[in-house]
Amino acid sequence: MRLLVTGGAGYVGSVVAAQLVAADHEVIVLDDLSTGHADAVPDGATFVEASIEDAGQALDGVDAVLHFAAKSLVGESVEKPGRYWANNLGGTLALLEAMHERGVRKIVFSSTAATYGEPESSPIPESAPTRPTNPYGASKLAVDTALTAFAGLRGLGAVSLRYFNVAGAYGRYRERHTVETHLIPNVLKVATGERESVSVFGTDYPTPDGTCVRDYIHVADLATAHLLALGACREGEHQIFNLGNGTGFSVREVIEVCRAVTGHEIPAVVGPRRAGDPAVLVASSERIQRELGWKPERTELRDIVADAWEALSGI
Numbered sequence: 001m002r003l004l005v006t007g008g009a010g011y012v013g014s015v016v017a018a019q020l021v022a023a024d025h026e027v028i029v030l031d032d033l034s035t036g037h038a039d040a041v042p043d044g045a046t047f048v049e050a051s052i053e054d055a056g057q058a059l060d061g062v063d064a065v066l067h068f069a070a071k072s073l074v075g076e077s078v079e080k081p082g083r084y085w086a087n088n089l090g091g092t093l094a095l096l097e098a099m100h101e102r103g104v105r106k107i108v109f110s111s112t113a114a115t116y117g118e119p120e121s122s123p124i125p126e127s128a129p130t131r132p133t134n135p136y137g138a139s140k141l142a143v144d145t146a147l148t149a150f151a152g153l154r155g156l157g158a159v160s161l162r163y164f165n166v167a168g169a170y171g172r173y174r175e176r177h178t179v180e181t182h183l184i185p186n187v188l189k190v191a192t193g194e195r196e197s198v199s200v201f202g203t204d205y206p207t208p209d210g211t212c213v214r215d216y217i218h219v220a221d222l223a224t225a226h227l228l229a230l231g232a233c234r235e236g237e238h239q240i241f242n243l244g245n246g247t248g249f250s251v252r253e254v255i256e257v258c259r260a261v262t263g264h265e266i267p268a269v270v271g272p273r274r275a276g277d278p279a280v281l282v283a284s285s286e287r288i289q290r291e292l293g294w295k296p297e298r299t300e301l302r303d304i305v306a307d308a309w310e311a312l313s314g315i
Contacts, residue, residue: 002026002061003230004104006052006095007068008045009036011177012110015170015223016066018042023227030058031069037176052091056098064106064233065099066226067092070140073179074114077136088139089146096150106233107147108226111160113215113242113283115141118276122248123215123284126162126240133276148238157233161225161288163243164281168218168304169311183254184216184305188312191264198266200251202273207280211251215244215282218298218307228292241292244283245299253301261305262313 003020007013008029013036020027027045030052041047048058052069059065070088071077077084092109099107114137115130132138147158167184169175175185189195203210225243232239249257259266288294298304 001063002028004028004030004055004058004062004065005068006030006055006065007036007070009033009038009040009047010068011173011175012166012219012222013066013068014040014042014173015219016068016226017045018170018173019223019227021045028058028062030055035178040173052087053094055095056101059098059102059104062102062104064108064230065095065104066108066110066230067095068110070110072136073181074134074136075181076179077134077139081135084135084139088136089142092143093146096146096156100154105155105235106157106230108229108233109143109147109158109160110226111144111162111240112137112140113162113164113281115144115162118278119281122280123244123282124242125284126242126287144240151236151238155236156238157235158238159229159233160238160240161229161243162240162283163217163222164215164283165217166219166222167216168220168298168307170220170223172311173219174308174311183214183251184258184308185312187255187258187266188262188305188309190266191258191262191309192313196267197269198255200255200268200270201277203270204273205279207250209250209252212277213248213250213280213282215248216301216304217243217245217296218304221245221296221298225288225294228294232292241288242283242285243288244285245296246285247299248280248282249301254305257301257305261302261309
């Protein structure tokens with residue numbers, strides 16, 4: 001298949017693009033490099049440096065789109081909501097119009113479990129109420145709503161994948177965010193000397209060790225789910241699947257495992273809770289396992305951290 005991967009120079013997009021190339025697909029990566037890296041585009045893929053609004057130039061002859069291009073910093077979305085609505089929703093609408101004009105009728109959308117906001121229960125099923133608490137989650141939910149509409153009105157076949165924290169590395173492909181907000185890479189940066197310590201926000205949550213519990217999914221397992229979703233696109237239907245590893249890990253567990261993997265002390269500084277941080281966020285992947293046969297293979301936290309550490313430190 002001839003496939004367009006938007007945001008394919010970013011962390012998750014590059015791993016998906018690499019897996020698609022390995023599966024002998026013809027891959028076009030479109031990325032404006034605002035947060036991506038040109039050297040993350042896999043060998044064998046064609047690279048088009050352009051914004052999502054200009055995706056039309058790369059759609060000729062394309063069979064399907066895998067869409068990762070998005071702004072994704074929760075804090076920034078609160079400070080600059082217009083940027084998130086314009087890019088995440090506006091950019092996607094431009095992409096969908098361009099797809100319609102060129103007869104491209106399949107899309108896999110990298111959505112987010114942030115669409116659920118603060119859930120009533122955990123693990124979170126697809127049937128949970130969607131009540132995002134920030135513009136990032138709200139803009140992604142708006143895209144999901146648009147995909148449902150385009151499926152019904154124009155026969156688009158769409159699959160949205162919702163997940164929380166992605167971690168680990170896939171060969172040379174790793175997290176390289178200019179502004180890093182994810183826990184595992186920030187903890188590992190203490191081990192490399194890039195940071196003096198890691199912050200722990202709150203130790204009085206109703207969890208086994210008092211710190212927040214989060215779902216971590218290995219980037220390679222996440223990429224595999226996108227490839228399965230591509231094969232599950234059915235024209236006129238928008239499907240939504242949650243992705244998770246089935247287990248949550250606390251902040252303290254992550255730090256301890258990072259200490260064990262790196263052999264570094266990794267000082268932790270305890271501070272007060274952050275406003276709006278739920279105690280537990282874990283997504284249920286029951287539906288995608290049942291319907292598409294997806295199953296995460298790298299569920300051990302130590303393995304996830306070890307992959308990330310090897311890619312970061314070059315060991």
